[in-house]
Every structure is written in structure tokens, then in C-alpha cells.
Amino acid sequence: xxxxxxxxxxxxxxxxxxxxxxxxxxxxxxxxxxxxxxxxxxxxxxxxxxxxxxxxxxxxxxxxxxxxxxxxxxxxxxxxxxxxxxxxxxxxxxxxxx
Amino acid sequence: xxxxxxxxxxxxxxxxxxxxxxxxxxxxxxxxxxxxxxxxxxxxxxxxxxxxxxxxxxxxxxxxxxxxxxxxxxxxxxxxxxxxxxxxxxxxxxxxxxxxxxxxxxxxxxxxxxxxxxxxxxxxxxxxxxxxxxxxxxxxxxxxxxxxxxxxxxxxxxxxxxxxxxxxxxxxxxxxxxxxxxxxxxxxxxxxxxxxxxxxxx
Numbered sequence: 001x002x003x004x005x006x007x008x009x010x011x012x013x014x015x016x017x018x019x020x021x022x023x024x025x026x027x028x029x030x031x032x033x034x035x036x037x038x039x040x041x042x043x044x045x046x047x048x049x050x051x052x053x054x055x056x057x058x059x060x061x062x063x064x065x066x067x068x069x070x071x072x073x074x075x076x077x078x079x080x081x082x083x084x085x086x087x088x089x090x091x092x093x094x095x096x097x098x
Numbered sequence: 099x100x101x102x103x104x105x106x107x108x109x110x111x112x113x114x115x116x117x118x119x120x121x122x123x124x125x126x127x128x129x130x131x132x133x134x135x136x137x138x139x140x141x142x143x144x145x146x147x148x149x150x151x152x153x154x155x156x157x158x159x160x161x162x163x164x165x166x167x168x169x170x171x172x173x174x175x176x177x178x179x180x181x182x183x184x185x186x187x188x189x190x191x192x193x194x195x196x197x198x199x200x201x202x203x204x205x206x207x208x209x210x211x212x213x214x215x216x217x218x219x220x221x222x223x224x225x226x227x228x229x230x231x232x233x234x235x236x237x238x239x240x241x242x243x244x245x246x247x248x249x250x251x252x253x254x255x256x257x258x259x260x261x262x263x264x265x266x267x268x269x270x271x272x273x274x275x276x277x278x279x280x281x282x283x284x285x286x287x288x289x290x291x292x293x294x295x296x297x298x299x300x
Contacts (some may be wrong), residue, residue: 012175012178012179013171013175014175015172015175018168018171018172018175019168022165022167022168025164026164029157029160029161029164032294032298033153033298036298044298045294045299048294048295049291049294051294052290052291052293052294056287056290056291059167059286059287059290060287063168063171063279063283063286064283065276073116076120077120080120080123080124083124084123084124087127088134091131091134091135092134092135092138095135095138095139
């Protein structure tokens with residue numbers, strides 16, 4: 001019923017979706033704490049960051065409504081992250097090979 | 099009073115908020131790059147210094163922010179359903195959780211200050227290596243700037259609550275509430291990275 005009533009502008013997200021997203025975020029947080037107690041050496045940082053990236057995706061996609069907004073906003077967000085990634089890569093190319 | 103034509107364009111408002119959020123992302127992004135480079139150059143020192151931080155308080159604050167993100171996201175649903183009392187309650191919980199976060203930060207920083215760990219302290223200069231001092235410098239600047247965003251976000255949400263109570267925000271006009279939510283989620287996003295980078299180095 002909600003679906004038929006709402007267009008893109010008035011998409012009403014049911015509460016239970018937010019509860020599920022929160023549960024997933026809490027699970028990922030405890031996983032990232034747990035992973036630091038395992039001896040993984042260099043992969044510990046990578047693991048914790050991987051969990052952070054998944055959490056970021058969940059927050060942006062559901063809490064920040066990217067899933068329900070028009071596609072061009074997703075595109076803009078993607079472009080900013082791509083720019084950031086390029087700057088990281090260039091910076092580390094410099095530090096790793098000097 | 100409202101007969102006057104006023105420009106209400108929720109889509110444009112939202113784009114404006116997103117553009118602002120992009121600048122914030124790049125501001126903190128720059129700080130994250132500085133952190134990464136110094137951590138790469140001072141590997142051992144960062145591990146030693148990070149042992150001084152309390153993972154438990156960091157984890158509690160992570161949970162606090164995640165829950166507050168959910169409550170403010172739910173507030174948009176509540177206002178769309180014309181349930182204004184629930185909207186106010188959800189926003190109130192968000193502000194309360196922001197205060198809890200700041201309270202934790204206050205005690206956390208207070209304990210550090212007591213032990214003589216703060217930027218430029220003599221204790222730090224005499225007992226810690228250059229790399230460790232760098233770690234604490236970044237820790238105070240980045241979590242401090244983040245805490246400032248928490249305070250601004252809190253004021254933003256309180257402002258939205260006042261407008262809601264005065265019926266300036268309702269089921270047909272709620273983009274300001276959505277934008278305060280976007281800002282609050284940004285604050286949450288930054289913490290999602292601050293937590294593993296500062297507290298979870300073992």
C-alpha cells in the first residue's frame with residue numbers, strides 16, 4: 001500500500017528496515033573488535049577497514065536514503081569517493097616508492 | 099501569513115546539503131590521509147601509543163552513535179506518517195545520545211589530561227617518542243574536530259525539534275529534518291573510521 005501511494009519524493013521507509021540495518025552495524029562493529037584480538041599482523045588494519053567500509057555503505061545506502069533517492073545523488077557520492085581514492089593512491093605511490 | 103509565495107524546493111535543499119557533506123568528507127579524508135602516512139612512517143610508535151586508549155569507551159561511543167543514527171533516520175519515517183509526537187521523541191533520543199557521547203568523551207579526555215597526555219605537555223615530550231606524540235596530536239585533533247561536529251549536529255537537531263513543535267516542519271515539509279539527519283549520519287560515518295584507526299590498533 002505504501003509503495004503505490006508514494007513516488008520517489010515520498011518514499012516511506014518502514015521502521016523495521018532501520019532496525020535490521022542497526023543490528024547489522026552492531027554485528028559488524030563487534031566483528032571488527034573481535035578481529036583485532038586475532039593475530040593477523042598486517043591484515044588486522046585491512047580487516048578493520050573492510051568492516052568500516054561495509055558499515056559506511058550500509059549507513060549511506062539506508063540511513064542516508066541513497067537507496068531511495070534519485071540515482072544522480074548516488075553518482076555524485078560515488079564520484080567524491082573515487083576522487084578520495086585517487087588522492088590516497090597517488091599519496092601512497094609517492095611514499096612507497098621514494 | 100503563508101499566503102506569501104515562498105520557495106520550498108526539497109530536492110535543491112537536499113543537493114545543497116550533500117554538496118556540503120562532500121566538503122566535510124574531503125576535510126576528514128585529508129586528515130585520514132595524514133594519519134595513514136604518519137602511521138606508515140611510525141608503525142611501532144602508533145601501536146605503543148594506541149595502547150593508552152580505552153577500547154571499551156570507544157566501543158560504547160560507537161554503539162551510542164549507531165543507535166542515534168537509527169533514531170534520527172526513523173524520525174523521517176515518523177514525520178511522513180504524521181506521527182509528530184513520535185518524531186519529537188526520536189529526535190529527543192538522538193540529542194540525548196549525543197550528550198552521552200560527549201559525556202564519555204569528556205571523561206576520556208579528562209583522564210588523558212590528568213595523566214599529562216595533551217598536546218604540547220612536558221610529560222609527553224619527556225616520556226614519549228616523536229611518533230607517539232604524533233599519534234596523540236592526531237588523536238586530539240581528529241576526535242576533537244569530530245566532537246565539534248557532534249555539538250553542531252546536536253544544535254541542528256534541537257533547532258529541527260523547535261521547528262517541529264511550532265509546526266513549521268510537517269508531513270509535507272520536512273526536508274530540514276532530512277538534512278539534519280544527513281548531517282548526523284555524516285558524523286556517524288566519520289566515527290566509523292576513527293574508531294578502528296585509533297582504538298583498534300593492537
